[in-house]
Amino acid sequence: MRQKDQVFSVARVVAHHRGKYRVRTAERELWAEITGKMMYGAGSQADYPVVGDKVKISKLDGNHVLIHEVLPRKTILQRKAAGKDAPQIIATNIDVAFIVQAVDRDFNLNRFDRYLSIASAGKIKPVIVLNKIDLISKSELKEKVSQIIKRFKKIKILTTSVLDNNGIAELAKAIKKQKIYCFLGSSGVGKSSIINKLLGKNVLKTRNISISTKKGKHATTHRELFVLENGGMVIDNPGMREVGIADAGDGVESVFFEISRLAKSCKFSDCTHTHETGCRVLAAVDAREIDKSKYLNYLKLKKESDYYAMTKLEKRRKDQSFGKMVHKVMKHKRENR
Numbered sequence: 001m002r003q004k005d006q007v008f009s010v011a012r013v014v015a016h017h018r019g020k021y022r023v024r025t026a027e028r029e030l031w032a033e034i035t036g037k038m039m040y041g042a043g044s045q046a047d048y049p050v051v052g053d054k055v056k057i058s059k060l061d062g063n064h065v066l067i068h069e070v071l072p073r074k075t076i077l078q079r080k081a082a083g084k085d086a087p088q089i090i091a092t093n094i095d096v097a098f099i100v101q102a103v104d105r106d107f108n109l110n111r112f113d114r115y116l117s118i119a120s121a122g123k124i125k126p127v128i129v130l131n132k133i134d135l136i137s138k139s140e141l142k143e144k145v146s147q148i149i150k151r152f153k154k155i156k157i158l159t160t161s162v163l164d165n166n167g168i169a170e171l172a173k174a175i176k177k178q179k180i181y182c183f184l185g186s187s188g189v190g191k192s193s194i195i196n197k198l199l200g201k202n203v204l205k206t207r208n209i210s211i212s213t214k215k216g217k218h219a220t221t222h223r224e225l226f227v228l229e230n231g232g233m234v235i236d237n238p239g240m241r242e243v244g245i246a247d248a249g250d251g252v253e254s255v256f257f258e259i260s261r262l263a264k265s266c267k268f269s270d271c272t273h274t275h276e277t278g279c280r281v282l283a284a285v286d287a288r289e290i291d292k293s294k295y296l297n298y299l300k301l302k303k304e305s306d307y308y309a310m311t312k313l314e315k316r317r318k319d320q321s322f323g324k325m326v327h328k329v330m331k332h333k334r335e336n337r
């Protein structure tokens with residue numbers, strides 16, 4: 001038996017491509033695979049290693065190691081992907097989520113709500129990064145920043161331009177030793193370009209002109225963790241098209257904390273804040289204490305998170321009763337023809 005003389009150590013998962021993992025020890029990077037025991041014992045994606053995880057490894061041969069176990073995760077960043085019930089883990093052990101938007105067509109306050117909700121649900125500190133500020137004037141930038149401050153109050157905002165190196169030093173300064181920073185945002189906002197700047201060399205493939213003419217093509221196709229010179233760690237992600245809410249509501253309620261607070265004084269405890277008399281939220285929207293578009297986005301994200309929180313059984317019942325209702329209406333129509 002080989003089991004006895006196995007020496008275990010701990011490594012960090014830095015990448016995952018098609019069932020193969022790259023892990024990093026204090027000395028170097030290695031290829032890794034999971035043990036058969038781990039594979040057969042895994043019930044869902046949550047049981048497999050993901051980027052950011054600390055894992056228990058043993059040497060297999062040459063540059064290969066075996067992953068035996070995922071060590072307890074400090075934080076989990078997850079979303080709901082289209083058409084899937086189970087949440088999808090983006091990365092683990094994240095300390096800070098850099099939520100990146102470009103100041104051009106990509107700029108959208110409602111999208112920040114989404115990313116902020118998933119960060120908050122994972123108990124991860126968010127920082128907003130506005131990139132490509134070379135594309136707009138100083139006054140336009142000021143206007144955008146004040147929109148963000150008005151909507152999100154206390155969240156830290158960094159403004160950057162990879163093109164003229166603006167704000168990159170401030171961003172680098174915000175990255176601390178041994179902490180993990182995850183870059184999130186739509187495709188093309190400049191996540192990989194920013195990380196290349198932080199690394200001080202072009203390690204990551206970014207979108208070039210010829211790629212950008214092919215619609216929908218992402219420059220980054222897999223998630224990867226990089227260690228910066230100061231010992232801080234950054235994770236590059238492929239741009240995300242779907243950022244569904246995968247939590248029972250805490251994330252959404254904390255991002256919209258003013259609305260949640262008002263909701264406690266609504267007349268009905270099950271108030272939906274859409275039409276009820278005595279709704280404190282609607283009153284605040286009418287009095288313009290709460291921004292209308294923020295309120296509408298709250299309803300939208302809350303609906304998503306409520307649906308997510310429903311059990312499978314409840315979902316089936318809801319779908320069935322909807323099916324029955326459709327059936328009834330159709331029958332009624334037929335009979336009255």
Ligand SMILES: Nc1nc2c(ncn2[C@@H]2O[C@H](COP(=O)(O)OP(=O)(O)OP(=O)(O)O)[C@@H](O)[C@H]2O)c(=O)[nH]1
Pocket residue numbers: 131132133134135160161162163164185186187188189190191192193194205206207208209217218219220221237238239240
């Ligand atoms: N003008 C300008 N262009 C930028 C800036 N940052 C990045 N870009 C350009 O934007 C394009 C997209 O950059 P990427 O770094 O590939 O974007 P990404 O967010 O990593 O995209 P995905 O990997 O597809 O998610 C590239 O052509 C970059 O050169 C910037 O600050 N200003």
Ligand SMILES: [Mg+2]
Pocket residue numbers: 191192193205206219220236237238239
């Ligand atoms: Mg990229």
Ligand SMILES: [Zn+2]
Pocket residue numbers: 263266267271272273274276278279280281282
């Ligand atoms: Zn209400």
